[in-house]
Amino acid sequence: MAETLIRVQNLRKIYGDKTVLKDISLDILEGDTVVLIGPSGTGKSTLLRCMNLLTKPDGGSIWFDGEEITAPGVNEDRVRTHIGMVFQDFLLFNHLSALDNVAIGLTKVLGMDKAAATEKALRELDYVGLEEHADKYPGQLSGGQKQRVAIARALAMDPRVMLFDEPTSALDPELIGEVLATMERLSNEGMTMVCVTHEMGFAREVADKIIFMEGGVVVEEGPPQQMFAAAQIPRTREFLGKITELYGDHE
Amino acid sequence: MSELVELFARFSGQLWTGTVITVQITAVGLLLGFLIGLPTALIRVYGGPWVRWIAVLYTELFRGTPVLVQLFIVYFGLPDLGITLSRLAAAYIAMGLNSGAYQAEYFRGAIQSIGSGQMRAARAIGMSRLKAIRYIILPQALRLVIPAWSNEPVALMKTSAVAFLIAVPDLMGQGKIIAARTYDPITSYLAVAIIYIALVALLMLGLQWLEQRLRIPGTEVEVQRV
Amino acid sequence: MGSAALPTSANMLNTFLYVAQGLLVALEVIAIALPLGFVLGVLLAILRVYGGRFIAPLVGFYRAVLRGVPPVVLLFLLYFVVAGAVNLSPLWAGALSLGIISSAYQLEIFRGAFGSVSSGQMTAARAIGMNRSKAIRYIILPQALRLAIPPWSNEAATVIKDSSLVYALGVPEILRRAQFVSANTREPFIAFGAAALLYFVMTFVAGRLLDFVENKTAIPGEVGG
Numbered sequence: 001m002a003e004t005l006i007r008v009q010n011l012r013k014i015y016g017d018k019t020v021l022k023d024i025s026l027d028i029l030e031g032d033t034v035v036l037i038g039p040s041g042t043g044k045s046t047l048l049r050c051m052n053l054l055t056k057p058d059g060g061s062i063w064f065d066g067e068e069i070t071a072p073g074v075n076e077d078r079v080r081t082h083i084g085m086v087f088q089d090f091l092l093f094n095h096l097s098a099l100d101n102v103a104i105g106l107t108k109v110l111g112m113d114k115a116a117a118t119e120k121a122l123r124e125l126d127y128v129g130l131e132e133h134a135d136k137y138p139g140q141l142s143g144g145q146k147q148r149v150a151i152a153r154a155l156a157m158d159p160r161v162m163l164f165d166e167p168t169s170a171l172d173p174e175l176i177g178e179v180l181a182t183m184e185r186l187s188n189e190g191m192t193m194v195c196v197t198h199e200m201g202f203a204r205e206v207a208d209k210i211i212f213m214e215g216g217v218v219v220e221e222g223p224p225q226q227m228f229a230a231a232q233i234p235r236t237r238e239f240l241g242k243i244t245e246l247y248g249d250h251e
Numbered sequence: 252m253s254e255l256v257e258l259f260a261r262f263s264g265q266l267w268t269g270t271v272i273t274v275q276i277t278a279v280g281l282l283l284g285f286l287i288g289l290p291t292a293l294i295r296v297y298g299g300p301w302v303r304w305i306a307v308l309y310t311e312l313f314r315g316t317p318v319l320v321q322l323f324i325v326y327f328g329l330p331d332l333g334i335t336l337s338r339l340a341a342a343y344i345a346m347g348l349n350s351g352a353y354q355a356e357y358f359r360g361a362i363q364s365i366g367s368g369q370m371r372a373a374r375a376i377g378m379s380r381l382k383a384i385r386y387i388i389l390p391q392a393l394r395l396v397i398p399a400w401s402n403e404p405v406a407l408m409k410t411s412a413v414a415f416l417i418a419v420p421d422l423m424g425q426g427k428i429i430a431a432r433t434y435d436p437i438t439s440y441l442a443v444a445i446i447y448i449a450l451v452a453l454l455m456l457g458l459q460w461l462e463q464r465l466r467i468p469g470t471e472v473e474v475q476r477v
Numbered sequence: 478m479g480s481a482a483l484p485t486s487a488n489m490l491n492t493f494l495y496v497a498q499g500l501l502v503a504l505e506v507i508a509i510a511l512p513l514g515f516v517l518g519v520l521l522a523i524l525r526v527y528g529g530r531f532i533a534p535l536v537g538f539y540r541a542v543l544r545g546v547p548p549v550v551l552l553f554l555l556y557f558v559v560a561g562a563v564n565l566s567p568l569w570a571g572a573l574s575l576g577i578i579s580s581a582y583q584l585e586i587f588r589g590a591f592g593s594v595s596s597g598q599m600t601a602a603r604a605i606g607m608n609r610s611k612a613i614r615y616i617i618l619p620q621a622l623r624l625a626i627p628p629w630s631n632e633a634a635t636v637i638k639d640s641s642l643v644y645a646l647g648v649p650e651i652l653r654r655a656q657f658v659s660a661n662t663r664e665p666f667i668a669f670g671a672a673a674l675l676y677f678v679m680t681f682v683a684g685r686l687l688d689f690v691e692n693k694t695a696i697p698g699e700v701g702g
Contacts, residue, residue: 054603081606091601095619095696105605108615139698157605315634315680316673317641320652324673327656327665412547416645423550437561440554448545 002029005065005161005192006051012059013046020046022216024060028161028194033187035203035224036196038213039239044196045088047213048163051194052083065160081109084154088166090146092138098125098149099134102156110157124152128182144175148182155186162186164195200244204228212236254438262429262442269425270446276342276411276421281404283347288354293384295355296362306355313352319413321345326417342414342421350407357403361396362388397465401458405451412447422446489667492658496671499651503679506572506640506650511633513576518583523613525584526591536584543581549642551578556646571643579636586628590621623694630687634680641676651675 006028013021020043028034036044049055051062053069053076061070069079093101099121106117125131128148138146147167154162164183168176180199184206187193197203203210204224211221212231220227220236228244231237259266294306313321325348326341336344365388373383415424426443430436525536543551555574559565565573594617602612644652651672659668 052604054600077603077606077608079606080604085604087597087601087604089597091597091604093598093601093616095616095623104615105607108611109606137696137698139696141698153605312673312677315638315677317638317652317676319641319644320655320669320673320676323652323656323659324665324669327659328669331663331665409547412549413642415549423547426550426553436557437554440550440557444546444550444554447547447550448542451545 002031004028004063005030006194007063008047008051008060009063010060011047011050011057011062013043013050013055013057019216021050021057024213024216024218026211026218026221028192029208030160030192031190032208033191033193033195033206034209034211035207036194036211036213037198037203037239037243038219042214043216044213045165048085048165048194048196051163052080052085054080054085077109081105081157082160084157084159084162086147086150086154086162086164086167088169090138090143090150090170092146092149092153094138097135097137098130098141098152101138101149102153105153105157121152121156124156125149127155128152129178142175143171144178147171147175147179151179151182151186161192161194164193164197166196166198168197168199198243198246200240212239214239254435255442258429258433258435258438258442262425265425265429266422266442266446269420269422269443270450272339272420272424273408273411273422273450276339276346276414276419277404277408279343280346280350280407280411283343284350284352284354284403284407287347287351289358291351291355292358292362295359297380297384310352310355313349314356318345318349318410319416321349322413322417338414338417338419341417342411342419346407346411346414349410350403353406354400354403357396357400358392360399361392364395365391394465397462401462404458405454408450408454409447489671492662492664492667493671493674495658496651496655496668497675499649499654499672500675500679502568502648502650503637503640503675506568506575506643506648507637507679509569509572510575510579510640511636513573514579514583514632514636517577517580519587519618521580521584522587522591525588527609527613540581540584543578548575548578548639549645552642552645567646568643568648571646571648572640575636575639575642578639579632582632582635583629586625586632587621589628590625591617593624594620623691623696626687626691626694630684633683633687637679637683638676641672 004027008024008026011021011024012019020041024043024047036047038044046055050057051064053062053074057070061068063069064079064083068074069076092098093104096104099118102124103114103117103121106112106120107114112120122131122134125134128151130145130148130152133141133145133149138149141149151162151167167183168179171179176199180202183193183195183202187206195202195207207224209221210224210227212219212227212233214235220231220233222231227236228240231240291306291309294302295310298306322341322345325345326336326338329336329341329344369387369391370380370383373387374380378386411421412423414421415427418424420428422443426439429442430439433439521536521539524532526533528536546554552571552574555577556567556570559570559573598616598620599612602616603609607615640650641652643650644656647653655668655672659665662668
């Protein structure tokens with residue numbers, strides 16, 4: 001029986017007078033690839049950012065690997081070394097080469113020595129297929145390459161779980177494939193992943209579980225076959241129908 | 252603290268005179284600078300190679316050397332050429348020349364950012380260069396330059412303080428006199444500093460008000476307030 | 478005053494050499510003031526941007542005061558305040574004052590530079606487990622310093638020119654020597670012209686040097702930073 005890696009309980013987040021997350025409860029099992037879907041602005045990204053404490057929830061709790069990370073006195077920086085995050089706008093460090101982008105967490109956060117860090121960074125870049133571009137700077141890379149470097153950067157920290165926040169939304173259509181391919185590979189190798197994405201093909205083929213969110217709550221969740229073919233709740237069927245129409249099947 | 256209040260009370264007359272002279276120097280310098288700077292900017296953008304070179308020389312020299320040196324050259328140098336100058340007049344001229352160089356840069360920036368398209372359009376309807384500059388380029392440039400230009404009055408007011416070094420009785424000059432009388436330089440110069448802060452604050456408020464009144468809707472430009 | 482013989486005839490070269498001896502003194506003043514302004518300016522900018530609710534307004538006050546008063550007035554004020562407490566030469570008192578004044582302007586430059594670095598950089602740094610100070614030190618600061626070079630170049634030129642203000646404190650630098658010569662030779666244009674030339678060369682060289690630094694530290698692939 002797989003362990004629960006992340007448990008979210010009754011999470012609430014309010015921005016101004018808007019309650020973005022009303023009452024979110026879900027479990028992420030180790031090794032699972034979970035895809036979060038839902039209309040824009042329903043707090044999917046916010047939920048993701050709460051998971052690695054970049055955003056502080058206003059209510060509820062989050063448990064990571066058996067520890068309550070929303071409790072007071074928790075060292076957030078330490079927690080974040082075990083959770084990797086990939087952003088929609090890549091957010092590579094502009095002043096560093098691809099290699100240094102991947103290595104800096106190793107040297108400055110984990111305290112590795114330079115040689116070991118460089119070696120590991122090259123391995124991670126190789127994993128995402130960009131070893132030859134190690135000395136290039138973000139300004140010299142395409143969007144897809146930048147995102148893969150971002151994935152390598154997150155992977156270098158050897159996280160227990162990877163969070164993907166709309167990783168392909170800012171990419172030209174032709175570049176989406178390379179990123180999704182990397183993500184699929186990761187998933188097949190057993191990485192625990194939580195992805196916010198509109199890529200229905202990816203969701204259908206790669207996800208172990210799909211969670212549909214709307215109005216700040218989880219509407220329905222289940223395995224992809226079940227969700228796509230015979231979702232229980234009408235609203236889920238409606239949304240999935242529309243979005244498959246719009247975004248199609250990417251493979 | 253009480254010495255400060257006492258000083259203000261006792262020397263209010265002198266401080267007021269000094270303030271007036273400082274404001275005078277700033278105003279005259281600003282006006283002179285405008286009258287010198289705007290043509291200089293126009294020459295730099297539209298002038299022929301020889302005239303342009305002179306304009307560049309002027310702006311580079313007066314922005315690349317200390318205002319104090321410029322003041323001394325005017326005050327000590329001009330009599331040599333047969334021009335006798337009162338101290339105040341020397342201050343006016345030096346400040347005017349100095350400010351002119353900085354204003355020329357502001358105007359040049361604004362004129363250049365108008366874009367050559369405007370000039371082309373004006374020539375296309377038959378305007379001469381001069382007319383185009385006068386009726387199309389300048390009105391836009393002068394509005395555009397306001398945020399950046401409003402750094403200049405404040406800068407000039409602060410710059411004008413060096414005039415006391417040629418014994419002009421401006422605010423700082425009064426400060427020196429008061430310091431000699433009271434044997435308390437710290438309180439004296441503190442009083443002067445406070446008045447300058449107030450003057451600068453008032454000036455900034457006035458400029459903000461002016462900016463609001465002269466704004467063209469839809470042409471907000473992001474400018475670094477120095 | 479100085480080791481060179483005082484020229485009594487209108488000999489341009491002698492005048493120039495005499496005035497030029499003040500160059501070392503001027504450079505000394507600048508070498509104290511500019512780095513002081515830099516270190517203070519960066520620190521204060523960090524405090525202002527990342528310092529929180531109580532510190533930020535204090536820094537704002539510091540800035541308003543130092544930028545609302547003419548440098549020469551502050552020079553006098555700080556000189557007398559410092560001279561009352563510590564035994565400092567006019568050169569040091571003047572240079573330190575200029576450094577403090579410059580820090581108020583440099584603080585604005587760096588604050589603007591920090592603002593130009595997108596907030597996403599901080600987010601990404603936190604996401605790999607960096608704490609705030611590591612993120613500022615390794616991610617934000619390197620980028621901000623590069624962005625700050627052009628406006629900083631202007632400030633450096635200003636400090637170079639403002640170094641002439643220590644004349645008012647009696648420091649035997651370029652301008653004071655020029656005045657001395659001018660009074661003696663009755664050739665003000667040559668004397669002050671020499672002074673002007675020296676300052677101009679200093680600002681020119683500084684500008685080219687900083688252009689060089691900017692080119693050297695440019696990030697490949699960035700179009701205009």
